Amino acid sequence: MSHRRRPTPTPTPTPTPPPTPIGFTDTFNTGALSSNWIVSTWAAPFGGKFSSANISLSQGMLGIRLTQSKNPDGTWGNSVGGELQCKQLFGYGTYEWECRASSTSQTPYGVGAPVSGSITGCFNYINDSQTEIDFEVEGLAARSNLIQFTNWSTQAAQQSSVMPLTPTPEAGFRVYKFVWAPGQINFYVDGVLLKTHTKNVPTTPAYAMINHWGTNNQDWGGAATQGDRWMWVKRFSFVNR
Numbered sequence: 001m002s003h004r005r006r007p008t009p010t011p012t013p014t015p016t017p018p019p020t021p022i023g024f025t026d027t028f029n030t031g032a033l034s035s036n037w038i039v040s041t042w043a044a045p046f047g048g049k050f051s052s053a054n055i056s057l058s059q060g061m062l063g064i065r066l067t068q069s070k071n072p073d074g075t076w077g078n079s080v081g082g083e084l085q086c087k088q089l090f091g092y093g094t095y096e097w098e099c100r101a102s103s104t105s106q107t108p109y110g111v112g113a114p115v116s117g118s119i120t121g122c123f124n125y126i127n128d129s130q131t132e133i134d135f136e137v138e139g140l141a142a143r144s145n146l147i148q149f150t151n152w153s154t155q156a157a158q159q160s161s162v163m164p165l166t167p168t169p170e171a172g173f174r175v176y177k178f179v180w181a182p183g184q185i186n187f188y189v190d191g192v193l194l195k196t197h198t199k200n201v202p203t204t205p206a207y208a209m210i211n212h213w214g215t216n217n218q219d220w221g222g223a224a225t226q227g228d229r230w231m232w233v234k235r236f237s238f239v240n241r
Helices: none
Strands: 023-026 037-039 062-070 076-090 093-103 118-126 131-138 146-154 157-164 173-181 184-189 192-197 206-214 227-239
Touching (some): 023 076, 093 118, 093 131, 093 206, 131 206, 146 184, 146 192, 157 192, 206 227
Antiparallel strands (some): 023 227, 093 227, 118 131, 118 206, 131 146, 146 157, 173 184, 184 192
16 A cells, blocks of 8 residues: 655745834924924035024924125125024835925914015935935025925936926915825825926935025025014924835
């Protein structure tokens, strides 16, 4: 009597659990800046500077002031803004900033207008633009209803787009979101996909950043304007998916 050998059963592979989501959210509503952020005190673009004195959390959210003033001889010599840099490096995932771009309103929901000579920035950055993915809004009134999306993988390799924006329903607050994945970045404003970039997409994790800085350039931000203006930020969030 022969005995047939039973085949060895193929082991059932153990399912691999999905990676645990890594997330970070700051609503800037405690009255003090959390330890997750660095306040910039170095030079800003176009010869200006960043100051910790221009960072405020006294009105239930983050306020970043920009002020421009003239030298005694009438030339523009002072442009002082503010900037935050997250201490943690983030890679691929979803980044969101809920904010009101630069205006003359000294309060989050007050009446205010954009002023020439300013840039509102929500972005990530590292190593001279080895990674940089930007939302930027100019203060110049003629271009304040436009949003610029730019990504960089080096200072010489980038893709940039400019899109018009519709009026905002709530005192100028918008949600700026990009989803960064290998080879692709999707840019959203208020939940609407406006642009997809697939050229020069960076790969290196970078720092999330928020800034408000001054210009004196008709081609970018507009001529400098005497006085103060404010950027207001309700929330920043990141999740790695």
